[in-house]
Amino acid sequence: MTGQVRTVDGRVAGRRGQATRQKLLDCLSEMLSSSPYRDVKVIDVARKAGTSPATFYQYFPDVEGAVLEIAEQMATEGGQLTELLAGRSWVGKAGWQTSQELVDGFLEFWRRNDAILRVVDxxxxxxxxxxxxxxxxxxxxxxxxxxxxxxxxxxxxxxDKDVNPAAVAGSLVAMLAAVASHQKGFQTWGVKQAELKPNLALLVHLGVTGKKPTK
Amino acid sequence: MTGQVRTVDGRVAGRRGQATRQKLLDCLSEMLSSSPYRDVKVIDVARKAGTSPATFYQYFPDVEGAVLEIAEQMATEGGQLTELLAGRSWVGKAGWQTSQELVDGFLEFWRRNDAILRVVDxxxxxxxxxxxxxxxxxxxxxxxxxxxxxxxxxxxxxxDKDVNPAAVAGSLVAMLAAVASHQKGFQTWGVKQAELKPNLALLVHLGVTGKKPTK
DNA sequence: TCGGTAAGCTGACGGCATGACAGGACAAGT
DNA sequence: ACTTGTCCTGTCATGCCGTCAGCTTACCGA
Structure with a gap:
């Protein structure tokens, strides 16, 4: 499938090597959650993983390279998001439910992976x-x-005929992603999590169908 | 108002000093546009400004500090965005125009300041x-x-009464900001700039009024 | 059991950015 | 010309980057 995992200098990674590699990725993930991207240093990641910087460079060209690896893994898991919409109806009460579940699933996915998604963005x-x-x-x-x-x-x-489906869909998705990234921001505007979701779902429903949902 | 401009070690900056300071900020701005935030180094900014790193540290504690300064300036200019909505109507044809002009102005502002806004985000x-x-x-x-x-x-x-104005407004604003940040992304989805705007305006209008615009 | 081979790891090193300081250059007033 | 305070930079200690040679460890076939 994806071919063997290789070190920077071309060797094939064995069991132990892959474990180290994964540990480095895990530690990097943690660091991304706890400190600004700009301040994440190779030496800190290595120390946290109980190894040396040189080891890090054996598996990744640099911090960015390792981040890409994490992001790739996450993107693969992100395929699950398709299920939120596959075979769903946008008509009547079912449409409202579809919209709600999309918002719910999307926000949850984003919250779980917020650190890495920030960097990807x-x-x-x-x-x-x-x-x-x-x-x-x-x-x-x-x-x-x-x-x-x-x-x-x-x-x-x-x-309406003059609606561009791709533009509307893209804008709605961008909205979901942005709101998910700045969920804390809404609290300052006096909006609680629980209130946010139905309003987002409303906007999605309006955008897709052009009509208010029947609840 | 903002008090005098001061150096890190507490001296008041004179004419020449302020000029140097501003030049450093301008060069930093340029660097942010041309290279990843993570790779912007003090020494590069200083070189570009025809001065030395030590000078940079006389006016700013670090890169982040200088970025905050630029962002602050931009935020002040951003007050103009209010005019896009002050005293506008959301009813009938006027509503559609309000929506369009908001989208237009917002995207334009974001495009002008995209580099610094990325970092602020x-x-x-x-x-x-x-x-x-x-x-x-x-x-x-x-x-x-x-x-x-x-x-x-x-x-x-x-x-509808169960709509939370702040939640809807915040989500729409987040959408505008996100779409503006990833304008290039839409081209890959086969959506051109010109097509994007009216569809965004439609979504904004739908979100605010709950109805399709009369064009 | 015993090499042989490749994987795995690290100490050490040159190079570069950081951040601090002291001292020299410069402009302005006297 | 002299003084004063602003402005800039040479220099230095420190710390991270990214590489390499070389040592250790695991696996495997004879």
Whole structure:
């Protein structure tokens, strides 16, 4: 499948090597959660993993390289997000439920992976194609489903013709991602988690169907 | 007002000093546009400004400190965003125009300041209160206006009672900011700039009024 | 059991950025 | 010209980066 795991200098990693590698990745993940991306140093990660910087460089070209690895793993898990929309209806009460469950699942996924997603977002915004592709991989599953849903409703005449399904879907997905990243920010605006979700679901439903949900 | 500009060691900066300081800020701004935040080094900024690292440290505690300065300046200019909504109507054709102009102005502002906004966003997401406050300062102007608009329509019975104005407004603002940050991303989804704007405006209008715009 | 071979790890090193300081250059007033 | 306070930089100790040679460990076939 993905081929063997290799060290920077071309050797194949065995059991022990892979364990060390994974430990480094885990420690890096922790560091990303606890300190600013800019301040994450190779030496700190290595120390935390109980090994030396030289070992780190055996498995990863640099911090960024290791981050990409973590992000890739997460993106693969992120494929589950597709299930939030596969075969769901956007009509009537079912539509409202679909919308709610999408918001719920999305926010939960983002909250679980917030540290790494922050970095992926930054990399993507800075124009780094590698991060960009990973971000796409995660969002595409949701985006395509949403886009299809809009397009289908459009073909039935339930949505205006001058709506661009991809643009609407992309904007909604971007909204979900942004709100998830700044969930704490809403508290300062006096909005609690529990209140936020239904309002987000409302916006998603409005965006996809153009109509208020029937609850 | 803001008091005198001071160096790190407490001296008051004169004409020449302020010029140097500003030059350093300008060069830092440029660097942020052209290279990843993580790789921006004091020595590079200093070289670009035709001075030495020591000079940089005379005016700023570190790179982050200087970035905060730039962000603060930008946040002040960002007050202009309020004008996009002050005294606008959300009813009928006027409502559609309000929505369009908001999207236009917002995207333009974000595009002009994308480099620094990326960093502010990251800092805020990482939980740094200083960046967080700056992000609020920028978004609040728009957010409050939007929130008021929703609340007003709500009091007139045109919007459902269980809608939380602050949550909806915050989500819409987050959407605008996120889409602006990843404008390039939409091109890969086959969505052009020109197509994006009206669809965003539609979503904003739907979110605020709960109805499709009359064009 | 015993090498042989490849994987795994680290000490050590040159290079570079950081951050602090003291002292020299410069402008302005007297 | 002299003084004063601002402004800049040479220099230095410190610490991280990224690489390499070389040592240790695990696996495997004879």
């Amino acid at each position: 930054l990399g993507a915004a800075e124009g780094d194609k590698r991060f960009y592709k990973i971000r796409m991989k995660i969002l595409n599953s949701v985006n395509n489903s949403l886009s299809d849903a809009v397009a289908e409703l459009q073909s039935k005449g339930r949505v | 990251l800092g805020a997401a990482e939980g740094d209160k200083r960046f967080y406050k700056i992000r609020m300062k920028i978004l609040n102007s728009v957010n409050n206006s939007l929130s008021d608009a929703v609340a007003e329509l709500q009091s007139k019975g045109r919007v």
